[in-house]
Amino acid sequence: MSLEFHREFSLTGMNTLGFEVTAERFVRIQTQEQVSELHAELKRSGDPLLLLGGGSNLVLSARIPGIVAQMDLRGCEVEELEGASVRVTLGGGEHWHGAVSSLLEQGIYGLENLALIPGSVGAAPVQNIGAYGVEVKDRIDAVQVYDWQQERIYWLDNCECEFAYRDSRFKRESGRYLILRVRFLLSRIAATVTTYAPLQARLSTEEQQDPRAVFRTVCDIRREKLPDPERLGNAGSFFKNPVVDGATYERIKAAYPDLVAYPDIAGFKLAAGWLIDRCGWKGRKMASVGVHDQQALVLVNLGDGDRSQLEKLATAIQADILETYGVVLEPEPRFYP
Known part of the structure; x- marks a missing residue:
């Protein structure tokens, strides 16, 4: 099956912020063989390439030059190992939450804390998605890649992925x-x-041992705190939780005794949502974007927002946090181009 390129293709429904975005050229990759075909086209045209997953961790400009390629490679292979271990290989185009739910139904455990995170399986390792005490790196054995530089397909094991x-x-x-x-x-x-x-706090002692109960509760919490991108455009948690040293933590804690923070290997991880909320940003609007009224860590598109508006809002929040706490907030989403 040859690649089919679409010109002036709308990505408005393919980025969870819901920004109006047009790709100069768009193509879906549905087979492994099509990867080489795409590479040949890139070398011929010299066009830049944006690889698009579920569009859930991306802030796009109104027009994307060159080629936008969406990974749509599907498949699920389950291999029973010694004892109770199971090796599961998923295509990069599989829907993340759908895969988590399906594996749970099959009695395969380990991903339940990562339920309801938007996006695709192939995008999960890029951001090292994490939630409720688990990061995807904790469960990944290896990642199969096509290396554009070396022009070959190979596997990278967990260590080689250099997760952080x-x-x-x-x-x-x-x-x-x-x-x-x-x-x-x-x-x-x-x-x-x-x-x-x-x-x-939501789980009984018995439920804490039940992955299905954990899955349901994670979904409940996420639905309560995070807006559905289908109804209110957003890119999930917009800022990383900043990690600070002990001295910085003690300084902020002395001024704000109710500071929410957690011990980290490098010091303390501060709750970015708490920092933003404490500065009064929750529910505030700026042009057609704003801060979600239930979760200060989420920036939302109120209907006609665009990248420039979101950047202004994010910059204002970062400046306020730096002035108030002396802490730098870093965005989670990738900005392109």
Whole structure:
């Protein structure tokens, strides 16, 4: 099946912020063979390339030059290993939440804390998505990539992916790799993670051992706190939780005793949502964008917003947080181009 390129293609329904965006050329990759065909076209045309997953962690300009390619490679392979271990390989084009839900129904556990995160399987390693005490790096065995530089397909094991907090080799070397498949190491035996306080508070002692209960509760919490992109455009959590050293933590804690923070290997991880909320940004609007009225960590498109408006809002929040706490907030989403 040859690639089919579409000109002046609307991406408005393909970015969760709901911005009006047009791609100069757009193509879907549905087979592994099409990757080489796309590479040949890129070398011929010299066009820039944007790889698009679910569009959930991306802030786009009104017009995207060159080629936008969406990974639509599907598939799920389950391999039973020794004991209760299970190796699961998912196509990069699979819907993330759908895959998490399906595996749970099959009695395969380990991803339940990451339920209801928007986007595709192939996008998950890029951002090293995480929620409620689990990061996807904790479950990934390897990632299959097409290396545009070396023009070949190979697997990168977990260490080679160079995962960090909301970061990875794929994010730092943006444009080099196309993620084809992701391989996970999961289990038939439940080993739930319920250390996240709001999650633990909702679960009985018995439910804390039940991955299905964890899954349901995670979904409930996310639906309560995070707006549905189908109804209110957003890119999920917009800022990373800043990590500070002990001295900085003690300084802020002395001034704000109710500071929400968690111990981290590098010091303390501050709750960015709390910092923003404490500065009075929750529910505030600026032009056609704003801060969600239920979760200060989420910036939303109120209907006619665009990238420039969102950047102005984000910059104003960052300046306020820096002045108030002496802490730098970094955005989670990628801005393109």
